[in-house]
Amino acid sequence: MKINLTKKQKLNNDKHNCGLCGRNSKTCQKTECCGNWVCGNESDYVMFSYSRDICCRNHRRFTLCGLHYTEGHDGDWKDCKKCLNWCEPEMVAWYGTNEYNFEKHPNPPTFEPTFCVQCKKVISLSMDGYTSFGKEYACEKCMSDGFEFKK
Ligand SMILES: [Zn+2]
Ligand SMILES: [Zn+2]
Ligand SMILES: [Zn+2]
Ligand SMILES: [Zn+2]
Numbered sequence: 001m002k003i004n005l006t007k008k009q010k011l012n013n014d015k016h017n018c019g020l021c022g023r024n025s026k027t028c029q030k031t032e033c034c035g036n037w038v039c040g041n042e043s044d045y046v047m048f049s050y051s052r053d054i055c056c057r058n059h060r061r062f063t064l065c066g067l068h069y070t071e072g073h074d075g076d077w078k079d080c081k082k083c084l085n086w087c088e089p090e091m092v093a094w095y096g097t098n099e100y101n102f103e104k105h106p107n108p109p110t111f112e113p114t115f116c117v118q119c120k121k122v123i124s125l126s127m128d129g130y131t132s133f134g135k136e137y138a139c140e141k142c143m144s145d146g147f148e149f150k151k
Contacts, residue, residue, distance in 0.1 A: 019102055020055040031059055033069030033077075036102045058100040065102070067095065078105055090114065094126035117149075118142040 016028035018039035025039040040054035052058055060066035067086065068077035077083055084092055089111035096105030113122045116130075116139040123130045129140035133149035 018055050020059065020100060023055075029056065031056065031066075033060070033065050034102060055100070059102075062095060062098060063101050064092070064096045064105060078103070084109060088114075088125060090125045098126070116142055118147045 015024050015026055016037040017024050018028055019036045020038055023039050027041055028037045028039045030036065031038055036059075038055040038059055040056045042054065042057050042060075045051060045054055045057055052062075060070065064080070064083045064086075065077045068080055068083050071082070071086075073080050073082045083096075086092060087095075089109035090113075093105075093108035093111060096108045114125055114130075114137050115121065116123055117136045118138055119142055121139055123137050123139050125137075129143075130137050131140075131143050131149075132138075133151075136149060138147050138149065
């Protein structure tokens with residue numbers, strides 16, 4: 001059997017800059033959704049670590065581009081109505097404009113801030129911990145202070 005070593009070596013030395021964090025890494029690969037270079041391996045993710053260091057995972061899981069592709073929507077994600085209605089507008093806006101995007105959504109949905117039913121502080125749905133019950137939201141602090149939703 002003939003093994004083409006030169007080709008293999010060439011592949012291994014083929015480093016690319018990650019389009020998100022700029023790291024020059026051998027682990028860089030092209031995203032399936034938009035064909036941009038990203039670093040990292042999904043398999044490096046440690047379950048429940050909530051690590052956001054793996055660029056390929058971040059892009060696939062936390063952007064509209066990735067969601068649009070995984071859900072099998074048609075057309076361009078920036079024109080996609082399904083993506084816009086996929087979740088609360090605040091989350092859609094975050095998915096469309098966060099730092100895991102190569103391109104930001106040109107018209108992210110506008111949204112009213114979400115307030116904690118207990119302490120009335122604004123909860124950032126993308127950044128803060130919270131618990132929701134129906135249309136009500138409670139922040140992490142109130143939950144840990146023993147707040148319970150009226151059922
Ligand atoms: Zn990266
Ligand atoms: Zn993409
Ligand atoms: Zn879509
Ligand atoms: Zn609260």
